[in-house]
Amino acid sequence: MASKRKVANPLALAVMALLYERPMHPYEMVTLMRERGKHESVRLRYSSLYSVVSALEREGLIVARETVRDGRRPVRTIYEITGAGREEFLTWLRELLREPVKEYTQFAAGLSFLPGLPPEEAVALLEERVRRLEEETGEMRSRLDTVAEQFNLPRLFLVESEHELMLREAELGWVRLLVKEIAAGGLGSLSEWRSLHSERGQMRSAGGGEEKDV
Amino acid sequence: MASKRKVANPLALAVMALLYERPMHPYEMVTLMRERGKHESVRLRYSSLYSVVSALEREGLIVARETVRDGRRPVRTIYEITGAGREEFLTWLRELLREPVKEYTQFAAGLSFLPGLPPEEAVALLEERVRRLEEETGEMRSRLDTVAEQFNLPRLFLVESEHELMLREAELGWVRLLVKEIAAGGLGSLSEWRSLHSERGQMRSAGGGEEKDV
DNA sequence: AGGTATATAGTCATCTTCGACTAGTTTATA
DNA sequence: TATAAACTAGTCGAAGATGACTATATACCT
Numbered sequence: 001m002a003s004k005r006k007v008a009n010p011l012a013l014a015v016m017a018l019l020y021e022r023p024m025h026p027y028e029m030v031t032l033m034r035e036r037g038k039h040e041s042v043r044l045r046y047s048s049l050y051s052v053v054s055a056l057e058r059e060g061l062i063v064a065r066e067t068v069r070d071g072r073r074p075v076r077t078i079y080e081i082t083g084a085g086r087e088e089f090l091t092w093l094r095e096l097l098r099e100p101v102k103e104y105t106q107f108a109a110g111l112s113f114l115p116g117l118p119p120e121e122a123v124a125l126l127e128e129r130v131r132r133l134e135e136e137t138g139e140m141r142s143r144l145d146t147v148a149e150q151f152n153l154p155r156l157f158l159v160e161s162e163h164e165l166m167l168r169e170a171e172l173g174w175v176r177l178l179v180k181e182i183a184a185g186g187l188g189s190l191s192e193w194r195s196l197h198s199e200r201g202q203m204r205s206a207g208g209g210e211e212k213d214v
Numbered sequence: 215m216a217s218k219r220k221v222a223n224p225l226a227l228a229v230m231a232l233l234y235e236r237p238m239h240p241y242e243m244v245t246l247m248r249e250r251g252k253h254e255s256v257r258l259r260y261s262s263l264y265s266v267v268s269a270l271e272r273e274g275l276i277v278a279r280e281t282v283r284d285g286r287r288p289v290r291t292i293y294e295i296t297g298a299g300r301e302e303f304l305t306w307l308r309e310l311l312r313e314p315v316k317e318y319t320q321f322a323a324g325l326s327f328l329p330g331l332p333p334e335e336a337v338a339l340l341e342e343r344v345r346r347l348e349e350e351t352g353e354m355r356s357r358l359d360t361v362a363e364q365f366n367l368p369r370l371f372l373v374e375s376e377h378e379l380m381l382r383e384a385e386l387g388w389v390r391l392l393v394k395e396i397a398a399g400g401l402g403s404l405s406e407w408r409s410l411h412s413e414r415g416q417m418r419s420a421g422g423g424e425e426k427d428v
Numbered sequence: 429a430g431g432t433a434t435a436t437a438g439t440c441a442t443c444t445t446c447g448a449c450t451a452g453t454t455t456a457t458a
Numbered sequence: 459t460a461t462a463a464a465c466t467a468g469t470c471g472a473a474g475a476t477g478a479c480t481a482t483a484t485a486c487c488t
Contacts, residue, residue, distance in 0.1 A: 009444080010323040017327045027467055041322040046468070047446050055444090076467075093331060096324030097339040100347055100382070103319050108255040109224040110310030111374035113231045117307060125311040132314055154402025155395075160325035163388065168314070170384035174377065181369075188368025218447095223474075241437055260438070261476055269474085290437075 005092065007055045013096075014042045015052060016061065016081055016089040023065050023080035026053055037147070041160040053079065061085035107171070118197045119182055119190050126179050133172040140165045219306065221269045227310075228256045229266060230275065230295055230303040237279050237294035240267055251361070255374040267293065275299035321385070332411045333396055333404050340393050347386040354379045 056062045270276045279294045
C-alpha cells in the first residue's frame with residue numbers, strides 16, 4: 001500500500017534502474033537517459049539528479065564506488081547499486097505498474113473553472129487546443145515510427161511513448177467532442193452560462209461533495 | 215507563451231476563482247472546494263493553501279479585507295481579489311485551456327522500466343492494474359451519475375470529472391491491449407526479454423534521442 | 429456528568445525541487 | 459589564430475510543498 005518511500009522522486013527510480021545495469025557517474029546517467037528517451041517520461045534536471053543521488057546514498061540504496069578525475073574537470077563519483085537498492089527498485093517498479101495513482105493535471109484544473117469564461121470564449125480556446133493537440137500527436141506518432149525503425153528497437157523499449165501518445169489522442173478526441181457539445185448546449189443552457197458573466201455577474205455555486213483530505 | 219508565473223501552484227488558481235465569486239477566509243475556501251468536488255481536480259492541503267494565500271497576497275493578486283474573531287477561535291482573515299488578481303486568473307485559465315502541457319505520470323515512469331521485470335511478472339502486474347482500473351472507473355461513473363441527478367447540476371460544473379473518467383477508461387483499454395500484445399510477443403521476442411533476467415543478466419541498452427534539458 | 433469523536437482553524441520545521449550560476453574543455457569558424 | 463559556440467560537469471541559495479502538530483468548540487453517546 002505504498003508506505004512512504006524515503007526517496008520518492010521518480011528520478012530516483014531511473015537512477016536505480018541505470019545502476020542496476022552497471023555502475024556509472026551522474027553525468028553518464030543523464031547522457032544515457034537522453035539517448036534512450038527516458039527523459040520524456042521521467043522529469044530530469046541536473047539539480048534534482050544530484051540531490052536524488054545524495055538521498056539514495058544517504059539511504060544506503062546506492063554507494064560511491066570510486067572517484068575519477070579527468071584532466072582538470074571536476075571529480076566524477078562513480079556509484080553502484082546495493083542489495084537494498086535492487087530490492088527497492090523492484091518493489092517500487094511493481095507498485096507503479098500494479099497500482100493506479102491519482103494524478104492532478106493542469107488541464108483538469110483549467111476545466112474545473114471553465115464556467116469562469118463565457119461559452120464562446122471557452123469554445124475558441126478549446127478549438128485552439130484541438131489544433132495544438134493535432135500537431136503534437138502527429139509529431140509524436142511520426143517520431144515514434146522513425147525511432148522504432150531507424151534503430152530497430154523492439155516496442156518493449158518504447159512502450160511509455162506509446163502510452164503518452166495514447167493519452168494525448170484520447171484527450172484530443174474528447175476535447176473535439178466537448179467543443180461540439182458545448183455549442184449544442186449539451187453542458188447546460190448557454191444563456192444561463194452567459195448570464196454568469198453579464199455585468200459583473202457572480203459565478204453561481206453548486207453543492208455535492210464528500211471525501212476527506214489532509 | 216506561459217512566462218514564469220509568480221504563483222504557479224494550481225491551488226492559487228482555485229483561490230482566485232473562489233475570491234472572484236466573493237470575499238472569504240481560507241477555511242471557507244476549503245469547505246467550498248470540497249462541497250463542489252474541486253479537490254478532486256486541484257490538489258488541496260491546508261498547509262499549501264495558507265502558503266499559496268500568502269504568496270498571492272505578497273504579489274498583490276488578493277488582499278486581506280478584514281479579520282473577524284469568533285469566540286476564542288483563531289482570527290480568520292477574509293480576503294478579496296484585486297484587479298490584478300482578476301486579470302491573472304483569466305490569463306492563467308485561458309492558458310490552461312488553450313495550451314496542452316507535458317505531464318509526467320507515475321505510470322509512464324513505471325512503463326519506462328518495464329524491461330526491468332520478466333514478461334510473466336509484467337503481465338501479472340498489469341492484469342492486476344486492469345482489475346483495479348475496472349473497479350475505479352466503475353465507481354467514478356456511478357458517482358458522476360449520482361451527483362449529476364441528485365443535485366441536478368448542469369454537466370458544465372462536472373466537466374473535469376468527465377475528463378478524469380475518460381482518461382482512466384482510455385488507460386484501461388490500452389493496458390488490456392498491452393497485456394494481450396505482450397503475451398503474443400507483440401512487443402518483441404519473449405525469450406529475448408526473459409534472457410535479460412537470466413542469471414544476473416544485464417538489461418540491454420538502446421539508443422536514439424535528441425532534445426535539450428536544463 | 430463524563431468521555432470521545434469530529435469539525436474548526438490554523439502554525440511550523442523539514443524536506444524537496446529547481447532556476448540560476450560557475451567553470452573548464454573541445455570543436456567550429458571567420 | 460583568436461573567439462565564439464556548444465559540451466561537460468556540476469554547486470548553491472531560495473522558494474515551494476507537505477507532514478506533523480496544536481488547540482478550541484461542539485455534538486453525540488452512555
